[in-house]
Each structure stands twice: as C-alpha cells, then as structure tokens.
Amino acid sequence: MEPAAEDLLDRAVELARQARDADDYEAVWEILREVAADGPASLLAGTDLLASSDPVVRAVGCDLLGCASDLHEAVRADAASALLRLAPPDTDGDLSWSIAHALGSTHDRRAAPVLVSLAEHPDSDVRLQAAQALPFMPPEEVVIRALIRLTADQDSPVRNWATFGLGSQAEADTPAVREALWARVGDEEEDVHAEAVFGLARRRDPRSTALIVELLEAEQGIYSWGLEAAACLRDPALLPHLTGYDASSPPVATALCECDPAARRRRDDFAAALLDAVYERSPDADPAVFSTLLETGLILRTTHAEGTDTWSVEALMERAHGDARRAAREI
Template identity: 45%
Template structure:
C-alpha cells in the first residue's frame, strides 16, 4: 500500500476514534498493518500527535503490525518505550502497554514492571496481559515479583490475568510463585481461582488435585483445565474425567495421563523405542524426556547435523502402535534431515 492511501485510511481511523472511540476502526487499521514498513512509519509518527485519539490509533496500529511482522517489532518497541514515560492519557498508556506486549521485546520489562503500580486498573490489567510476552522467564527477573504483586490486586480481572501469566504462560517454579498461586486457588473471583488451581497443577503440586477435580466438574472440561489435568497426571482425577462427554477435545490425553496403567504402558513403549532406535542410529544421542510443564513424553535424537524431537504418543499412533515401525519412522526423519542439512562449514563456501 502506498503511503498516501495508508495515510488516508489512518485519517479516517483517527476521525472515527474521535467520534465513536475504537469501535469501527479495526478494519481500517488491519488494512494498513498488512504493510509492515508503512504501518511502522505511520504508527510511530502518530505517537507524537497532540491528540490522544491519534496517539491511541498509533498504538493500536503498532500492535497490529507487530503481531503480523517480526521485523517491525524491535523498532516499534523502541518508539513505544521512548514515548510511554511522558504519556498522560490513561487510555493511550493502556494501548501502548498492549502494543509493547505484541513486540515481544525484553527491553519492555522494566517499563511494564513500573506500570504494574499504575493508579489505573485498566493499565495494570494491560501489564498483566503483556508481561509474559516480553519476559525472559528467569526466576530472578523483575517480571515475576511484579506479577506476584498483581495477583493480589483489588481488581478481579487484574488478578485473573496476572495469575494466568504467572501460572500458565511463564514456566517459572519457585516457592514464592507457588504461594501466590495457592493464595489465588481460594480467590472469591472464579476465573482467578481457576488460574491459580491450573498453575499449581502444571507444577505438579499435590494441593491442586482436589480443587482441579472440582474445576473439572464445574467447567465441563474446558481445554485449559484438561491440559492441566494431563500435566498433573493424578489418578484421583479419573472419576471426574470419565464423567465428561467422551468427545470433549483433550479428554483422551488427560485420561491417558491420569490412568496409572496407561502411563506405565507408555513408559514401557517409550523405553523400548529408545532401545530399538539406538542401533539404527548408533552415532546419535537418543533419549526420552518428560517436560515439567507439558503432558506426555518427548523422544529426542541428537546428531552431528541437528537435534530432532517427536511427541512419543503421536509417533506411536503414526506407526499404528508398533514400536519397531515408530523407530523406523524416526530414523527416516533423521536421515532425511541429514540429507537436507548442509555439511558443517558449507555456509562459508561460495
């Protein structure tokens, strides 16, 4: 899209925002955001506009462009970070925080952490929604204590989003994180309570078993609760899982994970898969692992060319349940990858 056409659309979006707020401007911004370079140029220019409606449109445009174009994210973050400290309008602050989340830029952490103390609950909610997107996920980093503080916010939706970020989006497990999640497991606001329970479950905390069973019954087996059940893998959850509609998406995985007989059978198959695959790839490092925050088992093969991974259950299903066939399929994938990968040092050759 040429600059003149894009500018005309932005002018319409700003005029609409002045008259009616954000409603109706999304389609216009989507058209401009499709061209990342143009969207970046116009969005950053709007940030310096004297009118808050125009600055709000600039933030929304940068958010959309950052979601579509990776190359836009770093310069958009630079512009937003330079603008935010002087922004007095609370709506624009909230939209700028949301746009920073779309950049996935770690440089945003410090400013978002400072805005976790903002007097406006909508800004604090935007911080809770955005922090995990820019966080490097290290226990000692400032976003973790900021999110822990936000889980105690007086506004229910701030607590809800902060608990979701802390419990499900960040894979950080410390006593302080678990204490915050356990506190929310008794929250009077149901959504925040559910996020606390699920966050504990994916950390294999046994305190989650009873409230997760109650959540299964209440929710009818929503996807996040079933995923938490699959990660926790507690046999006590089987009656509640078996009471759900068998066609519920994610139920089969949760049932298999919580059934000790099925889990033992999968463990045996996984080990047999390693033993069968290793002779086929004698120079490779073959292993099976279980991620703390994910359900199921992962087969990993490391070679001089690369490292490949498969989820064990889908690989076995692809092989019709036959371990030998699954090992052969994995070996074929490794050989194909080696054929496609350039030899070491070839990138330097003309």
C-alpha cells in the same frame, strides 16, 4: 506510504478522537488492521505517528505498531524499539494502554521494565494490558513479582489474567508463586479460583487434587485447560472423576493417560524403546526424550546438519500402533 493509506490513518485518528468506549474504537482497529497488512510500510507510518505532540495520534501510532506486530513477526523488534523510545510511559491512560498493548504484541524481552512499571498504573485497563503481556517476558524475578502483585489486584479482570498468566503461562515454580496462587483459591470470581487451581495442579501441588475433583464434578464441567492441568497433576485419584468426559477428546485422553500409572508406564516403555530404535538406525542423530516444565507428554528430539527435529512421543505411539521400530523407520 501510499496516499490511500495516509487517508485511512487520518480517518483512524478522527475516529479515535470521537470514540467513547471499546465498541466505538472497533472502527479504528478495523482501519489499523487494514493498514498493517503492509508490514514495512505500517512500521514506518506507526513510528512517524509516535513523533506527534498529540497524545491521540501517538496512541493510534502505538496501536498500529501493535497490529503490525501481530501480523508480521519480522517487524516486532523495530516496533518495540520505537515504542520503548516513548518510555517512561506518559501518565495519560489511553496512551499508556496503547503502549502496554502494543509492547505485548511485540513479545520483546526489552519491554519487561516498562510493563512492570505499567503494572502499577492507576488505570485498571492499563494494568490489565500489563497482566496480559508480562507472561511473555523472560521469567525474571521482577516480572514474576509484578504478576504476583497483579493476582491480588482489586479489579477482577486484572486478577483473572494475572492468575492465568502466573499459573498457566509463566514457568516459574517457587514458594512465592505457589503462595500467590493459593491465595486466589476461593476467590469471589469463579474464573480466578479456577485459574489458581489449574496453576497449582500444573506444579503438581498435592493440595490441588481435591480442588480439581470439585471442578471436574461441577455441573458445568471443567475447562479444557483444566483437563491439561489435571494431566500435569498425574494423580490416580482423579481417574474416577474423568470417566464422565469424552475419552476421544485429546485433553481428556491425555489426562486419562497421565493419571493412570499403567498407561503412563506403557508410554514410557515405548519412549525408551523408541530412543533405542532411533539410535540403532542413526546414532549421529543424538536422540533424546524429554518433557517440559508445566506441560504434559514426552518429546523426542533428533539433531542433523540443518538443526533439530522434534516429535510428540504420544503421537508417534498412536501412529505406529505402539511399534517403536516402526515409528523409528517413519521418522
């Protein structure tokens, strides 16, 4: 690494020693983001810092690897390997926080066991980092169980992130997941309650209709991702409560379409006609229309020698003014 970068890292460690709160540490993050601009060099530097006997230096090394992973997907696997060599995590809260935060940035499935362990750390800030990272791990039973435990955490930010992760990011849909989300309905923290409702609506749990209506009718209105959850629910009973929202807004337009049986039928008819039109023009493309779990809308997929292409059926329908043959020609 260039001498200038080494000097910056020395300064970062010095500032980290002096930091007393998150605001103080922001100066450290600024330096680390600057150093991390050079992905390969920051990977080597961060890995070297992890070898230190000083927990502050190791924590800065973790944070540097996390920044590098945020900026450069190519370094994530090697960064995760270096971070996992620190496992089992040190009980030191600051170092454990940095390990959890950095592993979350790598999105590496190998990190799941460490993050599950950190989800039970005595420091709520460490548990918060685990709650934010676990939804990006493979939805294995042990990961889902850890998220379920965190939804009942005594710390409200941890509960909020875990409920969001379980309800809106994780794709698991089991009785245990729904029970955990339902347990957070009525939580003293309004955001936790809302995230639980959204998670249930995404799973088309009929109990969530009345709760979505309450959020739609609330004075402050509903979050945009709440509108997406309403769209997943596909309940015509929501239509009268969506009329007060701006229909030109994409989340509102999607909710109106999904909750209106007639609009959904027009979209589905277009999708069927589009599938036929694409197959007629290019049968080797092996076209398919599908939807994804806990998401709205339909996707058209075609295959070719180089791989696959996908398009939003709704976007094609709008662009081609409902003409399936025109949409097939354009793609």
